[in-house]
Amino acid sequence: MIGNCGREPGRCLSLNFGYSGRNSSLSENDMLPDRSFFDRLADAAKAETMPRFRVGTSVLNKLEGGFDPVTEADRSAEASIRALIESSFPDHGILGEEHGNIGLDRELVWVIDPIDGTRAFISGLPVWGTLIGLYRNGKAIMGLMDQPFTGERYFADGEKALYRGPDGERVLATRPCHALSDAVLFTTSPHLYQGALKERFETLQAKVRLFRYGCDCYAFALLAAGHVDLVIECGLKPYDVGGLIPLIEQAGGIITNWQGGPAEMGGEIIAAGSREVHARALEVLKGD
Structure with missing residues (x-):
C-alpha cells in the first residue's frame, strides 16, 4: 500500500x-x-x-x-x-x-x-x-x-x-517527447492524491514543463492526438480506462499502472506518448 x-x-x-x-x-x-x-x-x-x-x-x-x-x-x-x-x-x-x-x-x-x-x-x-x-x-x-x-x-x-x-x-499519433522537462502533464485533480501517492505525484509534477487539471477522459484523448505527453490518475475503475487503453496504444503511446503492469483493471494509471517519458515518470511514481 x-x-x-x-x-x-x-x-x-x-x-x-x-x-x-x-x-x-x-x-x-x-x-x-x-x-x-x-x-x-x-x-x-x-x-x-x-x-x-x-x-x-x-x-x-x-x-x-x-x-x-x-x-x-x-x-x-x-x-x-x-x-x-x-x-x-x-x-x-x-x-x-x-x-x-x-x-x-x-x-x-x-x-x-x-x-x-x-x-x-x-x-x-x-x-x-x-x-x-x-x-x-x-x-x-x-x-x-x-x-x-x-x-x-x-x-x-x-x-x-x-x-x-x-x-x-x-x-492519431502521439507526439515525440524525450524528457520530463519538456512534458505537458494532465490529471483530473491534485486533491485526489493522498499520502505517498500525493508525494510521488507532486514530485513528478515538479519535473514537467506544464501541468493542467480537470479534463477527465478528454485528457487521454488529447494525449492520443499528440497534444499532451503525460496523463496521471489514481483510483480508476476498469470502465474509467477500458475504452481509452486502445486509443493510447494504437496511437503509439503506452498506458500502464504505476507499477508498469496492465491498465485494464484500473487503479493508479499512467499514460504517456513516448516510452522515454513513460520510463522516467514511472521511476518517480514507483519511488525507485
Missing part, C-alpha cells in the same frame, strides 16, 4: 475478465464489431446525453458519505448501449458503471462508462465523454471516446487510432 486516492470508492468490483488462460474459441476476427457498430453505440448514448446537457438535469448521489453523482443521462445512455450490444452480440459479456455486470468470464467483454466525468457534465463543462471498450480475454483491443457536444469522436479499431470531428478525420 503506497497511499490512498481521494476518489469516491464506488461499489466493489469482483472481476475475472477471462484471465483464466483457457484456449480461445474464436478466430481472430470472429464476432468482432466494426467501426459502424461503435458509431451506433455512441450515437445511441448521444441521443440520451445531449438533451440533458446544460439544462439543469437532476443529480442523484450514489453515496451516503461523500459525493458520487449520477444522472438520468448516465443511466439512460448505458441502457441504450447495452440494449444494442445484447441484441447484436448476445454471447459477449458486459461491465457497466450504472447497470451491473454479466458474463465477465467470457472471451469478449464490453466495458462501458456512459458519462466519464459526471461532475463535468453536471457543471456544463464539455470534457466528459462516453467510453466504450472491448476486452478480449482481459486485454483491451478496441475502444471509443465520444464527446458529442464538441462533435469529436476518437476510435481505436484494433490496429490504428482515428479522430473524427469538426476539422475532418485523421489517423
Whole structure:
C-alpha cells in the first residue's frame, strides 16, 4: 500500500475478465464489431446525453458519505448501449458503471462508462465523454471516446487510432517527447492524491514543463492526438480506462499502472506518448 486516492470508492468490483488462460474459441476476427457498430453505440448514448446537457438535469448521489453523482443521462445512455450490444452480440459479456455486470468470464467483454466525468457534465463543462471498450480475454483491443457536444469522436479499431470531428478525420499519433522537462502533464485533480501517492505525484509534477487539471477522459484523448505527453490518475475503475487503453496504444503511446503492469483493471494509471517519458515518470511514481 503506497497511499490512498481521494476518489469516491464506488461499489466493489469482483472481476475475472477471462484471465483464466483457457484456449480461445474464436478466430481472430470472429464476432468482432466494426467501426459502424461503435458509431451506433455512441450515437445511441448521444441521443440520451445531449438533451440533458446544460439544462439543469437532476443529480442523484450514489453515496451516503461523500459525493458520487449520477444522472438520468448516465443511466439512460448505458441502457441504450447495452440494449444494442445484447441484441447484436448476445454471447459477449458486459461491465457497466450504472447497470451491473454479466458474463465477465467470457472471451469478449464490453466495458462501458456512459458519462466519464459526471461532475463535468453536471457543471456544463464539455470534457466528459462516453467510453466504450472491448476486452478480449482481459486485454483491451478496441475502444471509443465520444464527446458529442464538441462533435469529436476518437476510435481505436484494433490496429490504428482515428479522430473524427469538426476539422475532418485523421489517423492519431502521439507526439515525440524525450524528457520530463519538456512534458505537458494532465490529471483530473491534485486533491485526489493522498499520502505517498500525493508525494510521488507532486514530485513528478515538479519535473514537467506544464501541468493542467480537470479534463477527465478528454485528457487521454488529447494525449492520443499528440497534444499532451503525460496523463496521471489514481483510483480508476476498469470502465474509467477500458475504452481509452486502445486509443493510447494504437496511437503509439503506452498506458500502464504505476507499477508498469496492465491498465485494464484500473487503479493508479499512467499514460504517456513516448516510452522515454513513460520510463522516467514511472521511476518517480514507483519511488525507485
